[in-house]
Amino acid sequence: MQNRLANTLAESLLSCVLAVATVAPAVAQGKQADSGMTPMPKVGDMAPDFTLKYFDGNDLKEISLSQYRGKKNLVVAFFIFAFTGG
Amino acid sequence: MQALQQDLKRLDATDTQVLGVSMDSAFADKAFADQIGVTFPLLSDWGGDVTRKYGIYVDKYKAARRVNFLIGKDGKILEEQVDKDAIDPTKIVDTCERPKMKN
Numbered sequence: 781m782q783n784r785l786a787n788t789l790a791e792s793l794l795s796c797v798l799a800v801a802t803v804a805p806a807v808a809q810g811k812q813a814d815s816g817m818t819p820m821p822k823v824g825d826m827a828p829d830f831t832l833k834y835f836d837g838n839d840l841k842e843i844s845l846s847q848y849r850g851k852k853n854l855v856v857a858f859f860i861f862a863f864t865g866g
Numbered sequence: 867m868q869a870l871q872q873d874l875k876r877l878d879a880t881d882t883q884v885l886g887v888s889m890d891s892a893f894a895d896k897a898f899a900d901q902i903g904v905t906f907p908l909l910s911d912w913g914g915d916v917t918r919k920y921g922i923y924v925d926k927y928k929a930a931r932r933v934n935f936l937i938g939k940d941g942k943i944l945e946e947q948v949d950k951d952a953i954d955p956t957k958i959v960d961t962c963e964r965p966k967m968k969n
Contacts, residue, residue: 817918817921818918819921820921820922820946821920821921822943823943823945823946824942825942827935827937827943828916830911830919832887832909832910832911832916833892834892834895834907834908834909835892835895835910848939849941850939850940852881852883853880853882853936853937853938853939853944853962854883854884855883855934856885856887856934857870857885857933857934857955858888858922858932858935860888860927860931860932861888861889861929862888862890862894862898862908863894863898
């Protein structure tokens with residue numbers, strides 16, 4: 781009887797350890813994916829679409845990357861801050 | 867931005883639209899554009915969602931890196947210039963003027 785109990789205990793302990801061992805790496809990976817930044821797209825990749833606003837002097841107007849598809853090439857120039865050089 | 871403005875006619879001639887993007891407000895961007903004589907749109911990525919999507923957000927400065935992307939009519943990236951290399955857009959303008967780009 782005692783032996784059986786010990787066996788059951790040992791089994792449940794083992795399954796606990798196994799469960800932790802399988803789950804832990806998954807959790808760690810999940811954390812890494814959360815804190816890691818999206819990598820910059822490379823030459824040949826599709827440019828991620830966006831819709832942003834600009835002020836034309838009268839109104840806020842929207843521009844989407846996709847509106848130029850099949851029509852124009854684009855230079856999208858990210859700059860650091862307004863009023864800080866070129 | 868001023869360098870791109872200087873090359874704007876050449877880029878226009880190759881069917882290329884220029885867009886600036888920063889994490890400033892749209893109004894600050896417009897004032898900046900007027901001050902330095904930029905006539906193409908400077909888009910506001912207030913909050914930085916697009917900057918993050920492009921993987922160029924710098925947490926230390928709460929701003930984007932300086933990066934120029936040349937994107938073809940098919941939506942694919944043809945050329946990139948990053949940080950100091952992005953100050954002079956000549957490489958991108960030259961690419962635009964190659965014969966195969968003019969379609």
